[in-house]
Amino acid sequence: MVISVLNQLCKVIPTWKLIPTQDIIEAAFRDPNVRIEIRANPYCYKGRPRLKTGNELLAVSMDLEKRLNEVKLPFIVAHGEADIVTDPAVSKLLYETATSTDKTLKLYPGLWHSLTYGELPENLDVVFSDIIDWLDEKVALGNGRLERELKQANDDDIVFKPVAAS
Template identity: 40%
Template sequence: MKHLETTYKTHDGIELYLQAWMVDVPKASLLLVHGLGEHSSRYLHLVEKLHASGVSVFTFDGRGHGKSVKGDPTAFFESYEDYLRDIDSLFGKVKSYVPGVPAFIYGHSMGGGLVAAYVLKYNPDTKGVILSSPAIKEAEGTSKTLIAMSSVISKYFPKLKALKLDAQKISRIPAEVEKYLNDPLVYTDAVPARTGYELLQMMRFIQANASKFKLPVLLIHGSDDGLTNPKGSELLYEKATSADKTLKVFPGGFHELINDLDREEVIKLIVAWIGSRFIDPYSKG
């Protein structure tokens, strides 16, 4: 695989780490948006399968994440709207680098929520959207007092470490959890208050506008996901007005489906869904 690395300066002067795996004669392109606390290099096994099917894959380490941070990752960003602007700029680059073929967008967890919000705000020219365990609905039983206080804490103590996520819930495979915990580019500390507040605003926006979602979409979620609420995927699936929409819930599945017990089936589903939505230029008839 031809692997490219570079950086991109955002509208507000942040340098983001970008990478791409290029196909010589691509049939499609895809922008991949990673989840909270992690980074883009954790998707290489999915990239390999997509690349083999003719898809050039572009991705980046988001604000406060991975190699886009000088020093240790922080998972901090000021505004989810800034993140959406990053996605828009980078999706534009994908379409200019690989012109004339269908372009797709993939988002996982926080990245899934961001991609859903991006679709609703920007209405991008994409052939389809894949949302993996997207952050669309807050966890069941989230304290209303905590939600009410979050705006104040976010304003006055934006970098306060507010919410610790349980890494054991990412996968039912112990080796995958260990790999996650031992990765120096993964942020495993408590989520900063501003980041958490902005993600809450993002989820509220998606919930209020879900019926305006019209693009082809594949939603995948594990029924036992303890980090993002599967009911968020159900909500978007039910309210979206897309003529082409699919929801696949994996029984017993944890948060990172491509790193969980059903990973082969999950990756096969993703690759097949994308592949069925672009025309193979080598096919006869």
């Protein structure tokens, strides 16, 4: 019912700023200096979402949530448990539902939405360290796998011919 009404309203008033939201900058960025920087950035949209934008975000979110089981590639999810912009429960759901056999969930107690820019410096160090460690692990595993694959391909190309006796 609500979705149907939203879809109809979007046909008539798509650009109206009707979505009731909190100040996203205040909610996403813990570091007050980053908030000042974001507010001063002329390219950063600071208004409330337009009706059509909110409706599209809702539709995409609902579709993605239905398809979490299709995620098969390796991934890491990092989420602040004090995030009030996006629900950490969705990150947990992705981790639990994805069919990937190589998945990592990092939840950070007390951290906010913007984990890689906007958190306090000591928190940024922890988050980036976890991400870099995860990437290093993937590179190490990938290099070992690549070496085995290249060796096998090379061995398959080598044809041993008996040397004729003279």
